[in-house]
Amino acid sequence: MNALEMFGALLKSPLELMKLARGLSAQELERVVPEKAAASLAALTKVYAEPVVFSRKQADCVKGIEENEHSLDTLEVIESLAQRVAGHSKKWQLRQGLCREKGTPSEIKELGLKLVKALRKPRTVPVGVSVRRYTDQTWSMRVNGPAALIAELYDPIKDADDPASALHQAVTGGEAVRTVLRPVVTIPLDAADKVIDGTGDETVLLCSDGVERTSTEVAKLALDEEWGFALIHPVEGPVDLVRSKRFANDKQRILAKVENPTCPWDNCHKPADECEVHHIIPWQLGGHTSSRNLTTCCAYHNGVNDDDPNAPPSRGRLERINGRIRRVYRAP
Template sequence: MDPIDAFAAAFTYPVALLRAVTGANVASLTARGIPATYARELTDLAPIYTRGHLAAALEENGHGLATIQIIEKLARRLPTGARHTFRLTLARMVGDVDHIHAAGRALLPATPPPKTGARITRRKNHVWSVTFTGPAATIAQLYDPFKHTRDPATALRDTITRGGVRTVLRPLVVIPLHHTTKVLDGTKDETTFCCSDGVIRTSTHIANMELDETWGFALTHPVAGPVDLVRTQRFANTKQRILATVDNPTCAWDGCTTPADECQIHHLVAWHHGGHTTSSNLATCCAYHNGVNDDNPNAPPRYGHLTRHNGKVTRVYH
């Protein structure tokens, strides 16, 4: 078999691969050149997905290795006794990996919200920790004064002793652009547009036509996503971060609640794969999900990757 065909077959017909792995251990697989991470995963999956009705359903519906990985990731959120039925239910479904992932998430029981309260951890080295659980707005207000300090405990104490914590909100007005508005140039300080009435205008001109120039205005496009940010003062290098925050106030990875202020700016198409630092190619992404994102479009999918679809950032597996 051609090496490329053999490589593709391992992902397209995973049950056959897992049957071949059955009985092997990590050491024997790594000795044959398989990286330890893959070897451990294959030896974990083999005894589960090569048996009876589950294996038959996977083969009958043409599910690939990426789908098995998603099913198992979701199944491990359940108690051990409920996992087999869950796996079998998804294996019997017809659809690509995105469809199976969405169906699996819908089948998972809702996670009950944690109880409000405080927990203190007292250590022998006299360095203690306090964990607060409460309404999102309250915790965000408490966290804001010290999130970028080297000594957060002292910063919080000083803030409280000075009379309390105050949150300052800086609203941005989002101006949706018309579908026919064409971006002409976004490389300079301002983006220029050819508007639907045939007139060429800058971002500031568009904003000043209807809104008070002392505000901040984010311009968005229904397909391209964030385009430009306009305000009375220039934002320099922070402009694209603010636009990414307007587009995704939290990490764009589905289910992640890391706020944009603590996220990295992620290139949807990686720089080393030809992506550019334009707002439509940027999204907020926490450090963990930025690290596991499948940047290489030619590599087999593992965790999925962020992309922009119909103006919104979403995670896909192909």
């Protein structure tokens, strides 16, 4: 093999060249190759032949280069396209996609331009709001929306000592906002004599929106006409007629929320307003649609509940024990 053939072979096998160039700077490579070629080889070596954070993606690219017999020219095309994409992850995504494809440098470039266009599309963030609830009755709220609108909401609260109050002030314009209480408020029978007009001993009341309010706080709030207070027997729970239908009626749903203002599964704080109505003894196993056999339960725990008490236990199941709904797990 003469020098020209050796030169051509190396251009067609860039991985061999990069193995030789590993650890050498562009200046060091200039001693044996022209300046422009040295800079290009040093850059490619750093990407494909030296340790990187995205090692799996790098290994996938190397495999694609070998299988598709990509030349040095092709890798230079791929790298020039990668520089048009922001972010290391997207750069490696582009490299992976192109290294896996067969084709000449011009064909790879044509394909790469389409991929660059797709990767440069702005990330779309779903518009909406989510709330994270903590056990100490401290909540956090995340709101997604157009940047300009969020910036307007953020500006008056970013330096505030109490951001929640500052946001409330900004949204309401400083005017008092009368809250209409729609969730069901649970009053245990043994505490009913304390809940009069917001005076006397304080009683902490659970509401089906997941918020704990004192009797004084509830007394100061306006109640929606369709909702109000409900009493729960501390042992028997809510009492209602047995229904012949599987689905609970509105009254039974309300009573279920009253009894369990949050999902009764261990350490689950999903408000009853966002829960499903769960049959403690499953309908398909003969359980009635009665208030005593119903409880609130979030969609996730409703799905993992061991409905059949005679089946091998997996995650445990909700049962009524001494009038209260609890998760019970029995070892096999």
